[in-house]
Amino acid sequence: xxxxxxxxxxxxxxxxxxxxxxxxxxxxxxxxxxxxxxxxxxxxxxxxxxxxxxxxxxxxxxxxxxxxxxxxxxxxxxxxxxxxxxxxxxxxxxxxxxxxxxxxxxxxxxxxxxxx
Numbered sequence: 001x002x003x004x005x006x007x008x009x010x011x012x013x014x015x016x017x018x019x020x021x022x023x024x025x026x027x028x029x030x031x032x033x034x035x036x037x038x039x040x041x042x043x044x045x046x047x048x049x050x051x052x053x054x055x056x057x058x059x060x061x062x063x064x065x066x067x068x069x070x071x072x073x074x075x076x077x078x079x080x081x082x083x084x085x086x087x088x089x090x091x092x093x094x095x096x097x098x099x100x101x102x103x104x105x106x107x108x109x110x111x112x113x114x115x116x
Contacts, residue, residue: 034056038044043057057065086092102110 034044038056038058042061043055045052046054046056099107099110
């Protein structure tokens, strides 16, 4: 008897008889709820045994993440050119030499000042 014939006859083949069951309607309803949550929040964390397993996200969010991960070569080139020009300014070599002579604490303090 084929799988379809077994289903038509109202019996379940023994190979799948022990599997948990979910009605197709319930599965669709569940996916609909998950989809609505993804669209409302941008993403949903899926867990397996109470541990994060994967993230379902909207296409828009996925595209944003992909674009953010790709370097903007024009922007990187512009930043490099700016740094190169600054390194050519009068006194730049002396300031670098002084920076290499600083203690770790002095470097940390200088970094904090520069970040403000």
